[in-house]
Amino acid sequence: MFDTGGVTASLSNLPGNLPGNLPKSVALRRLTELVRPVALAGQRTLPVAEPLAGLLPDGALARGSMLQIVGVGATSLALALVAAASQDGSWSAVIGLPELGLVAAEEHGVALTRLALIEVPRWRRAAELVAAVIDGIDLVLLDARVPLRAIEVRRVTARLREQGAVLLMVEPGLPGGSGSQSALTQAAGGWSPDVVLTSTMPSHPDSGQSVAGQSVAGQSVSGQSVSGWSGLGHGHGVLRQRRVTIDATGRGRSARPRQLELLLPDVHGAVDGWTDVSSSIKPSSIAHASTDALSFLRRGPRVAG
Amino acid sequence: MHCHFSGGVLVLPADEDRVVRSLVVVCANWPLVAAGASSDSAAVVIGAGRVIAASPRARAEGIEVGQRRREAQRRCSSVIVHDADPDRDARLFHAVGAALEHVTPRIELSTPGVAAFPTRGPSRYFGGDHALACEVAGAVDAVMESLGWPHSVGVGVADGRFVAQRVAQQMTQPITEGGRFSVLEPGSSASFLAPLPVRVLGRDDLTEVLIRLGIHTLGAFAALPAADVLARFGSDALVAHRLAGGLDEQAPRVAPLPAHLMFTAELDPPVERVDQATFVAKGLVEQLHEALRADGLCCTRVCIGVETIAGECNERIWRHGDSFDVGALIDRMRWQLDGWLNGPAVLRPTSGISRLTLIPDEVGPAKGRQLGFWGGESAADARAARALARAQGIVGVASVMVPEVRGGRSPAERIVRVPAATTELGSSRVVLTDDAPWPGRVPTPSPALLVDEPVRLCDARGAMLAVSGRGLLSAAPAFLDSPGSGSGSGLGPIAIEAWAGPWLSDERWWDPDAHLRRARLQLLLRDGRAVLVACEHGAWCIEGWYD
Numbered sequence: 001m002f003d004t005g006g007v008t009a010s011l012s013n014l015p016g017n018l019p020g021n022l023p024k025s026v027a028l029r030r031l032t033e034l035v036r037p038v039a040l041a042g043q044r045t046l047p048v049a050e051p052l053a054g055l056l057p058d059g060a061l062a063r064g065s066m067l068q069i070v071g072v073g074a075t076s077l078a079l080a081l082v083a084a085a086s087q088d089g090s091w092s093a094v095i096g097l098p099e100l101g102l103v104a105a106e107e108h109g110v111a112l113t114r115l116a117l118i119e120v121p122r123w124r125r126a127a128e129l130v131a132a133v134i135d136g137i138d139l140v141l142l143d144a145r146v147p148l149r150a151i152e153v154r155r156v157t158a159r160l161r162e163q164g165a166v167l168l169m170v171e172p173g174l175p176g177g178s179g180s181q182s183a184l185t186q187a188a189g190g191w192s193p194d195v196v197l198t199s200t201m202p203s204h205p206d207s208g209q210s211v212a213g214q215s216v217a218g219q220s221v222s223g224q225s226v227s228g229w230s231g232l233g234h235g236h237g238v239l240r241q242r243r244v245t246i247d248a249t250g251r252g253r254s255a256r257p258r259q260l261e262l263l264l265p266d267v268h269g270a271v272d273g274w275t276d277v278s279s280s281i282k283p284s285s286i287a288h289a290s291t292d293a294l295s296f297l298r299r300g301p302r303v304a305g
Numbered sequence: 306m307h308c309h310f311s312g313g314v315l316v317l318p319a320d321e322d323r324v325v326r327s328l329v330v331v332c333a334n335w336p337l338v339a340a341g342a343s344s345d346s347a348a349v350v351i352g353a354g355r356v357i358a359a360s361p362r363a364r365a366e367g368i369e370v371g372q373r374r375r376e377a378q379r380r381c382s383s384v385i386v387h388d389a390d391p392d393r394d395a396r397l398f399h400a401v402g403a404a405l406e407h408v409t410p411r412i413e414l415s416t417p418g419v420a421a422f423p424t425r426g427p428s429r430y431f432g433g434d435h436a437l438a439c440e441v442a443g444a445v446d447a448v449m450e451s452l453g454w455p456h457s458v459g460v461g462v463a464d465g466r467f468v469a470q471r472v473a474q475q476m477t478q479p480i481t482e483g484g485r486f487s488v489l490e491p492g493s494s495a496s497f498l499a500p501l502p503v504r505v506l507g508r509d510d511l512t513e514v515l516i517r518l519g520i521h522t523l524g525a526f527a528a529l530p531a532a533d534v535l536a537r538f539g540s541d542a543l544v545a546h547r548l549a550g551g552l553d554e555q556a557p558r559v560a561p562l563p564a565h566l567m568f569t570a571e572l573d574p575p576v577e578r579v580d581q582a583t584f585v586a587k588g589l590v591e592q593l594h595e596a597l598r599a600d601g602l603c604c605t606r607v608c609i610g611v612e613t614i615a616g617e618c619n620e621r622i623w624r625h626g627d628s629f630d631v632g633a634l635i636d637r638m639r640w641q642l643d644g645w646l647n648g649p650a651v652l653r654p655t656s657g658i659s660r661l662t663l664i665p666d667e668v669g670p671a672k673g674r675q676l677g678f679w680g681g682e683s684a685a686d687a688r689a690a691r692a693l694a695r696a697q698g699i700v701g702v703a704s705v706m707v708p709e710v711r712g713g714r715s716p717a718e719r720i721v722r723v724p725a726a727t728t729e730l731g732s733s734r735v736v737l738t739d740d741a742p743w744p745g746r747v748p749t750p751s752p753a754l755l756v757d758e759p760v761r762l763c764d765a766r767g768a769m770l771a772v773s774g775r776g777l778l779s780a781a782p783a784f785l786d787s788p789g790s791g792s793g794s795g796l797g798p799i800a801i802e803a804w805a806g807p808w809l810s811d812e813r814w815w816d817p818d819a820h821l822r823r824a825r826l827q828l829l830l831r832d833g834r835a836v837l838v839a840c841e842h843g844a845w846c847i848e849g850w851y852d
Contacts, residue, residue: 075753093693101716101849104716104752112707112720116693120700137693227829238805239827266750269750
């Protein structure tokens with residue numbers, strides 16, 4: 001593309017953004033900056049869905065990085081993070097997480113043809129397993145309950161950098177495994193994630209709740225809810241969407257804390273940005289959700305009779 | 306081909322169009338013969354879940370090579386299934402090799418069941434190609450008859466190995482009359498091959514494209530300019546093009562092989578067991594591979610020599626279609642050692658092995674491998690398949706799964722996990738499309754975590770809830786209480802913030818075993834988590850968490 005002769009010739013009459021009176025060495029350095037291949041950083045990343053881009057330094061998953069995902073809806077967040085790259089042709093693998101709901105994965109947009117699910121029956125060979133999977137698969141979801149020793153963790157992390165895969169450590173929100181506890185054990189275990197994504201329930205949950213309650217069932221839901229879920233009433237409605245607040249911190253380029261409000265899952269089971277109560281509920285999605293709910297409800301009497 | 310200077314080795318230009326007149330012996334259904342199946346029963350050999358050999362009776366029932374096990378058993382329920390074992394096939398084929406040794410010392414083996422040798426010397430000795438072919442067919446048929454499979458030998462003589470093998474394979478078909486051997490006159494290879502379908506080249510990816518391009522016969526393929534075939538389809542297709550034109554895969558070498566590519570290992574003390582000898586062979590193979598790689602060469606034919614302390618000698622030439630990698634070459638060495646040391650007692654050596662020799666007989670420049678152009682196997686798929694194969698080695702074949710879309714109402718049955726080993730990676734696995742109307746399906750969004758955990762659902766006074774036959778709850782749910790603390794979830798009763806349901810599903814009522822009658826509820830707990838619970842026969846369980 002760039003002919004050396006052409007570049008030398010253009011040094012004498014540089015374009016407007018490079019002043020012509022600079023010393024040649026400086027001008028050359030600036031020119032190098034200009035013609036540096038810009039695709040390089042892009043090749044080192046994997047895309048994420050547009051609403052999640054604000055959480056990550058380049059708006060994408062950096063290859064060779066490790067993400068820790070904790071909090072409410074960690075499983076959904078992990079699925080949402082891998083979906084775009086998975087549809088782009090990358091393979092994804094889930095190590096552990098025997099409870100993972102595959103329908104939820106499909107709704108998030110994970111390509112099922114490029115998904116592998118690996119059970120870990122014998123924990124003691126876990127490090128070897130993770131290293132083997134990282135070798136050939138771009139996106140690896142690792143169950144945070146898989147115990148790895150500090151030295152194994154270092155080995156896995158080094159392998160990760162070398163192979164350019166992305167490791168997402170997921171803490172499923174099951175009762176019994178309190179997030180802070182295993183986060184502590186992991187810190188002791190030597191994991192040093194590049195990005196830590198903590199999802200929490202929103203600080204002002206009431207507004208979304210009441211409007212959604214009205215739109216679905218025609219009556220307001222009484223009582224304050226601490227959850228971000230909307231759509232469910234007392235004996236009516238269906239779970240429609242959940243508002244979460246996601247905090248991203250980390251090391252290096254991800255050190256600057258970021259925060260996003262998301263709908264996770266939204267009415268289609270995927271992820272969407274949360275903006276405002278009035279604009280977040282689109283008429284079409286309400287219609288969609290209520291027909292779902294209707295068909296769900298209609299089943300009842302027919303069976304009972 | 307031109308001069309290649311690679312690492313100091315000069316690969317001399319060979320005469321492009323010269324072919325070696327060869328004799329090929331094909332033992333039909335060899336995997337079945339080696340498995341000990343009887344020739345008049347319906348039997349198949351299954352490798353990696355697919356039929357790799359089927360007996361004539363099984364073929365009459367509609368079983369074809371390449372079918373899946375289940376399909377084969379559906380066509381013929383009484384079929385006898387044998388597992389594939391390449392080691393066993395190779396070991397038993399030693400008997401055929403030994404029978405041919407009386408005819409010529411230079412026997413070349415590619416896969417168990419097929420043996421070949423150049424006819425130039427032996428033909429003159431026996432007085433012509435016909436006499437030689439007759440001699441060979443008789444000798445091998447005697448061996449096959451002793452194994453219980455008479456009349457399943459084909460012998461072909463022609464210019465070039467590939468043509469001779471086609472001729473021999475035709476001779477094994479039951480419809481051919483008048484003898485078990487056939488001799489093609491010199492110079493008639495191309496005209497013999499021309500009407501054959503391109504599928505006989507055995508390269509599915511290539512032949513599929515060729516057929517779509519309207520090239521159905523070998524003659525039509527051979528008529529394409531070689532340079533265009535190379536440019537469009539890669540080096541592997543060029544080899545196929547040579548074969549279709551009646552040439553050998555590679556032009557024969559005329560220059561002697563450089564001495565630094567021959568490897569010998571002296572075993573002191575001599576070894577008598579196959580695994581011990583294979584261990585030494587492994588080192589030898591790796592040395593050879595290193596030396597070849599340093600010169601930028603690959604090896605397509607190798608001569609393996611084994612010598613005992615009493616001076617008994619066993620020498621075989623092995624051929625590989627592409628090129629030998631380390632694993633394939635170690636396999637061949639093990640097969641040969643196994644066949645000799647554990648073979649028939651009359652052929653077995655009387656003392657331990659003292660020397661192993663490895664001589665690459667046919668080397669060519671390493672061309673690498675070209676990946677698919679349109680769809681098919683991409684580099685990422687191949688990498689993932691390799692990684693998953695390693696994972697299978699660590700956690701077991703049954704523990705590596707892939708999703709399969711089945712359709713249904715509950716999240717657990719809509720998409721299920723099947724072992725990756727039973728399917729083809731990278732293809733879409735949809736048994737039943739998921740867009741059919743399933744009344745009563747759990748609505749979107751689906752729970753991200755699926756569990757099956759017994760639980761108690763109580764009303765405000767702590768009494769367990771019940772669902773009536775008409776789908777009515779006995780009271781409004783107020784608390785969710787996990788009964789056992791063993792599962793780590795015994796956190797005491799949690800208050801319920803909001804709920805909806807019950808939704809009833811009554812599935813497969815016509816089948817007493819599969820009948821499923823469930824009432825589902827969505828609950829929102831005070832701690833902010835949403836959960837899908839179900840009631841069946843009066844007992845509640847958690848179906849999934851909306852994590």
